[in-house]
Amino acid sequence: MWSNRWLFVLAAAGSAVGLGNLWRFPYITGENGGGAFVLIYLICIALVGIPIMMAEVLIGREGRQSPVNSMRSLTQQHHRHRAWVLVGWMGVVAGFLILSFYAVIAGWALKYVFSMAGGGFAGASGDQAVAAFDQFLGSPWEMLLWHTLFMALVVFIISRGVVAGLETAVRWLMPLLFVLLAVLVGYGVTSGGFAQGVDFMFGLEWGKLTGAGLFDALGHAFFTLSLGMGAIMAYGAYVPSSVSITNTVVTIAVLDTLVALAAGLAIFPVVFANGLEPGQGPGLMFVTVPLAFGQMPLGALFGTLFFLLVGFAAITSAISLTEPALAYFVEQRNVKRSKAAAGIGVVCWLLGVGTVLSFNEWADVHLLGQMTFFDLLDYFTQNILLPLGGLFIALFAAYALPKAVLKHQLGIKTALSEKGWLLLAGVVAPLGVLAVFLVTIIGLDNIRAWLS
Ligand code: PFF
Secondary structure, eight states: OOSSHHHHHHHHHHHHSSHIIIIIHHHHHHHTTSHHHHHHHHHHIIIIIHHHHHHHHHHHHHHOSOHHHHHHHHHHHTTOOGGGHHHHHHHHHHHHHHHHHHHHHHHHHHHHHHHHHTTTTTTOOHHHHHHHHHHHHTOHHHHHHHHHHHHHHHHHHHHTOSHHHHHHIIIIIHHHHHHHHHHHHHHHHHTTOHHHHHHHHHOOOGGGOOHHHHHHHHHHHHHHTTOSSSHHHHHHTTOOTTSOHHHHHHHHHHHHHHHHHHHHHHHHHHHHHTTOOTTOOTTHHHHHHHHHHHTSTTHHHHHHHHHHHHHHHHHHHHHHHHHHHHHHHHHHSOOOHHHHHHHHHHHHHHHHHHHHHHTTTTTTOOBTTTBOHHHHHHIIIIIIIHHHHHHHHHHIIIIISOHHHHHHHHTOOSHHHHHHHHIIIIIIHHHHHHHHHHHHHHOHHHHHHHHO
16 A cells, blocks of 8 residues: 555656656647647546546545456445446556557657767757657667667566655656756747747637547547556555545646646747747657757756656656556466566567557558558557546446445535536546547537538
């Protein structure tokens, strides 16, 4: 069990804050045209993410086991349908799929630790930064090397049991990451592109929002808060009963959102000051951040540190991606922790090779329309698996668990707050997910056409 409230906050924040905030949020914001997308994302965090995160923590704390077994014992105890256990299994699968590409991108960050340390970006131009990244993407063997290194680190850490290392990592490195982000935002202010960057991120141009953008905003809200696959549920199993779930969850969600917004405010000014393309895709952070540090005094030092911290943020998230599967194997199958960790590592590593290749050798292999292997994994996990998982988790918490359990877990004392929570978790959040699915299926343009 986490020894105190802060330990859980730190672990959950370590899970939430990661590549999703620093790498993915800026680049999908760029691809989706900025402001309107950001607003939808914020709404998804508040109305869908927070209630579902509360549901995950409370199910985990009530079940006190791995997500699969927590769902199993709660359904048995309260005489619910066995099918609810599938939610736990979906999470295990999602964890494997996500880790497989997460480790590849985290490998990019490790590579950039060394690139920055080498000082190669001092005074670089936008074109040079783009070319350096493209060259890296073009070398599958090099990518494979960093991907392997990252995966090995994760396996090493999780096979030793996580809490001790996690706590130190998050307690010291996360604040340091915030400081460096602040330095980058400060640089953005002086870069000459700040006003344009802010305008891009917060200017509401509804015309730029597409159905795909709406779908991405929802999926990203799940991804960035680590929701819908049991990671937070698995951590919830270790939360002492004295901790307030509501306060904790709101704290984590706010923190996570601030980091994402700061990353955007660090990156977009650089994009506009250097005439780069905001919608250039997954390379965005790897082009803009070296560029910014390259133009600063002590930039090589700060830049090295920055990518090191990105790597750490990625490790604490990757650890949580494995926790639902790892906890299950250890408690149910009596497998040794180190064996289970190695098994997870090998499977995810193998799948990850597909992602490595989709940036070079397989860049022209398209599945389901225009998607590469990586695009497909990313889309299937974030836009479909996580929201579906989250939908069922919310429904389970709101309707399958007895009200007494909810009240006890959430410390609800008044009928009004009980109603309020049930409204959020049982109606608003599920309808939010369903509405976005529906709009995606029908097509936002068709809906606009009918409305006008
Ligand atoms: N929340 C992490 C990030 O933003 O990078 C990614 C993640 C971790 C997603 C754990 C899902 C998960 F279960």
